[in-house]
Amino acid sequence: MNLVDVLVITARILSINATGPIVAYSLNLARVHRPRKRRILQNTSMPQVSHIHVRPLEIGDFEFVRNLASKQPTFTVPPVYVLWLILRIKGAVCIIAEHSQDGPLAYLLAVPVEGPGNSIFIWQLAATEGRQRTKATISLLTALRETMICRNIDNVLFSSIPNSAVHRLIRRYARDLGPLVPRVLSTLPRSVDSKESEFLLNLAGIEPHAE
Numbered sequence: 711m712n713l714v715d716v717l718v719i720t721a722r723i724l725s726i727n728a729t730g731p732i733v734a735y736s737l738n739l740a741r742v743h744r745p746r747k748r749r750i751l752q753n754t755s756m757p758q759v760s761h762i763h764v765r766p767l768e769i770g771d772f773e774f775v776r777n778l779a780s781k782q783p784t785f786t787v788p789p790v791y792v793l794w795l796i797l798r799i800k801g802a803v804c805i806i807a808e809h810s811q812d813g814p815l816a817y818l819l820a821v822p823v824e825g826p827g828n829s830i831f832i833w834q835l836a837a838t839e840g841r842q843r844t845k846a847t848i849s850l851l852t853a854l855r856e857t858m859i860c861r862n863i864d865n866v867l868f869s870s871i872p873n874s875a876v877h878r879l880i881r882r883y884a885r886d887l888g889p890l891v892p893r894v895l896s897t898l899p900r901s902v903d904s905k906e907s908e909f910l911l912n913l914a915g916i917e918p919h920a921e
Contacts, residue, residue: 767805793819818853829864832854866913869898895907895910
């Protein structure tokens with residue numbers, strides 16, 4: 711017989727001839743000394759792995775593209791019909807960087823153009839704000855580079871305001887991918903944009919990314 715059993719029996723005997731407070735006191739002691747089973751909580755949930763992957767642009771992504779384009783100060787918001795048409799252009803590269811948990815983070819729209827050698831023009835490249843922004847952008851540019859190498863496309867063209875924050879960001883990304891250095895081709899027609907210039911990145915000699 712342990713201490714708890716003795717106290718419980720004592721409480722029962724005292725309850726016959728004693729008042730309530732004594733019984734209550736004895737029962738309280740029993741509660742204090744009664745051994746409790748320890749509950750062991752085990753975390754059975756598996757850790758979730760998250761990552762960013764690149765996939766082709768789909769019609770269901772048009773709303774995301776238009777919403778993100780509307781937040782860029784120099785972008786034209788692409789009409790739905792134009793986005794649908796770009797998907798049908800042979801050789802166009804329309805891709806989305808998507809997080810496994812957070813969904814779409816960035817998009818890139820590029821189309822083949824007449825230019826020096828085989829060329830492709832990046833029309834729009836945009837990413838959402840947040841800690842994944844740089845990684846999502848690099849993922850898209852890496853996928854574009856691999857596509858260009860596979861298709862034997864040497865040159866990528868884009869337009870930007872020289873020495874602007876966007877242009878400096880592009881130069882940084884280019885160094886990470888190549889290293890590559892943008893070269894000015896010409897200024898855009900005044901009727902198109904009087905501030906922007908057209909730039910060229912040459913990928914000749916760049917090796918595919920090792921898996």
